[in-house]
Amino acid sequence: MNAITLVFRGDLSAQLTIPPTKGEDVRYPLARRASIKDIIEALGVPHTEVGALLGNGVEIDFAYLPVPRDRIEILPPIPPVDVCSPTRLRPEPLPAVAFAVDANVAKLAPLLRMLGMDCWHQRDVDDATLATVSRNQQRVLLTRDTKLLKRKQVVYGHLVRAQEPPRQLREIIEFYGLRPLIVPFSRCLLCNGKLLAADKNDIRHRLEPLTEKYYDSFRRCGDCEKIYWPGSHRQRMEESIAAILAETGP
């Protein structure tokens, strides 16, 4: 019989459109010439969720064409995932850790920016645009949409499992080992621009009277010019950052 055996490890079997009833093994009849990537995605698992592939015990890549009686193990990535180092499945690493955020996890954008992460997000963009941005700007695409992650253009992506934004943020910090990269309040929450030190005299005309009276330290966004200062809003954010970091691993 022209079938292969697929073994989905970790939580990957939960993403299969038809989860296996007994154990983890899936028997797949080879009806056409298809790469292992196409086969895995036809069964419901986006290529972005795969960390490594073993064909009969030997590491293979997405282009591998299975032959009858192959036994292929599909392994999830092992956190912390370093997107800046090449792997067998993704030989072209990203130059830096950067994200593109889909509308279905939109609240991750300001949270990641709050930690200083480079995070592209725009309202009302279609899937094709998101996929292009992730490819052209070399960003990890974060979404809860498996169909979007199956697009060819997407190289680095992650299916966000958590539902609540603070838990989603923890998930991303742990999955990509972001803790050493965190520089709070270095990015504009609105537009992702970098924050620059601002001289109070240069921006005085834009301040509310009480802000001008009580604060001396300011930053401004290099892109949209929004002004930031260490007010009560910032104190709340510092508390929420501390709480999130306290619950994530090292």
Ligand SMILES: [Zn+2]
């Ligand atoms: Zn800005």
